[in-house]
Amino acid sequence: MKKVLAIVLAMMLVFSVAAMAETVKIGVFEPASGDSGAGGKQEMLGMQYANKETPTVEIGGVEYDVELVYADNGSSTDKAPSAAQNLVSEGVSVVLGSYGSGVSIAGSQYFADANIPAIGVTCTNPQVTAGNSHYFRICFLDPFQGTVLANYASKELGAKTAYCLGELGNDYDQGLLTYFKQAFEALGGTVVTESFPTNTADFTSYLTNAAMYSADVFFCPVSIAYSTQIVQQAASQGATFPILGSDTLDSNVVANAAKGTNVQVIITTFYQEGASPEFDEGFKAWLNEDAEAMTNNGGNDMISAVSAMGYDAYYTALEALKAAGSTDSAAVMAALPGVTLTGVSGAIAFDEVGDAIRNSAFIKKINNETGDWEFVTEQTVE
């Protein structure tokens, strides 16, 4: 009798485990607050939408539920380590993020120590993946982006003098300013670079400086919170120079700030609405039925490039999990370099450093009447 009971119990245990779906955890290392909170949230939207679209993945013949584990790195390099440690202790198989290179670099070592691979979504600073084997990324890099912008400013806008402004101590801003300066000076232009301290709200004097230097373009690859201030203050000062920005400015929040003004805003970015109609349609439908997602997207259903990138990052992670055939993070790390897929933002493959092989960027500008982003051109640098 006891034997029968034991067998029955053992069977129940086995079946219950089989019936209960296995879960694989993907860490989302993104800022949900701070200066980059708005951008981080939009990047997360892409992952959340992808997770809703494909909530399970087959790893080694077993169907797993995918659980997104969130950690808010607060857009700040001193909060990033504890957020990274949270993800490590949650036992995630792979990490996605972060929006912002500085926080990615700050969290990087904790993932390396735990043997967890990370997939950078829109962190464009070369230092994120340089000199390590666990950080990968699916977007283009700053030397490339800086060169594209410098070329555009010099050749298309005919600019001779560029005024560059970045946040003090922000790896992303300062990196891009350097690459832009190198490329722009190589093209025969003059560059004036200045930096502002964190939490600055008053940019009027910097804008005056640009006007005094008779700058032809104002290059500010800064966070959304700062760029909205710059755009609006430029409008009230009647600034005549166009504002040039990087992928961080690609947000409907910035477009709204420029709506109804005369300020020209031109940026480089990863994705332009319309490149994948299927994704656009599904994503918009999801935003429109989910009120919270709509709020996190800035209150309308315009698609930010970072959302498309978040979407692609999620599928890259799923491909890596499939290729690894295990939820073990070390196995996923080993499988990642060989992962290739065609995402909505283009083909994704990694080079030996762990960077995406990409050679083109979208350039777009704000339509001041409608407050929408408009496609200008797709720029390729050989």
Added chain:
Amino acid sequence: MWSTVFPYLLSGISVGGQYALIAIGYTMVYGILRLINFAHGDVFMVAGIIMVYMAASGVPLWLCIPLVLLLTALIGFVIERVAYKPLRTAPRMSAMISAIGVSYTLQNLVLYITGGLNQIYPTIPWISDSVTIFGATTKMVTVITPFLTLALVVALVMLINHTKIGMAMRAVSRDFETSQLMGIKINRVISTTFVIGTFLAGVASLLYFTNYTTVIQTSGAMPGLKAFVAAVFGGIGSIPGAVVGAFIIGIAENIIKGLDIILFKAGIVSGPLGLATFSDAFTFALLIIILAVKPTGLFGEKITDKV
């Protein structure tokens, strides 16, 4: 030369006026309670957030403005009653810790409500319009701020010098216990101080956020800190000191931002020196120098300890 310096001077006077309105709150509370109200900068930010949400909910702007000022004053009153009054007999340090607690509570409350997203401040007609004076284009609010600040300061000084409650305030700031013995209702005086201080912070938030239109939970930190520095600079406890200090700091930081180009145009230097980066560092260095030379600040009274 003048046309080069003027735009920076304009920005400086404007932001100085806004710092002044916040600094008065610090200095008045310090004068009466010997308490540094660290939550003051956050009350200023909360006033901005209330305005954003009230305007978004469809309340007409002409009604929003007085309502925001009223609500801000009410918040100041409530903070004092909840966080400081129970600690009246406790060591001064406890009240200060309580103030830091209030500051974090307000910031995190706003972080929770806004979800960390930056909010765009509503456009108030007329004062948001662009004007051009002496070749510098700016918002109307920049021009109005110094005048409005001075008018409010004059009104405040009149209140303190010529009304009964003002007399009570002066008495309380001179000697807390004696004035209590003389029949002054201490709690009423302190509440009034907080209401006036936060009301002025509310006015400052209207002016400041009309100029710099993004509000996030940390928006109050920098202006609050600068205003605090201004209050110490001018001699904490002194209202004219706070106002003068605020204007000096506002102008100094903006001139520093433009110093490169000013020196360049004047022919003193041949290339940019990168001084703009040091605008904040300079502000605080100035504070250290002033305090080293004159520890009580520009207008501070000499403190004689009673035995």
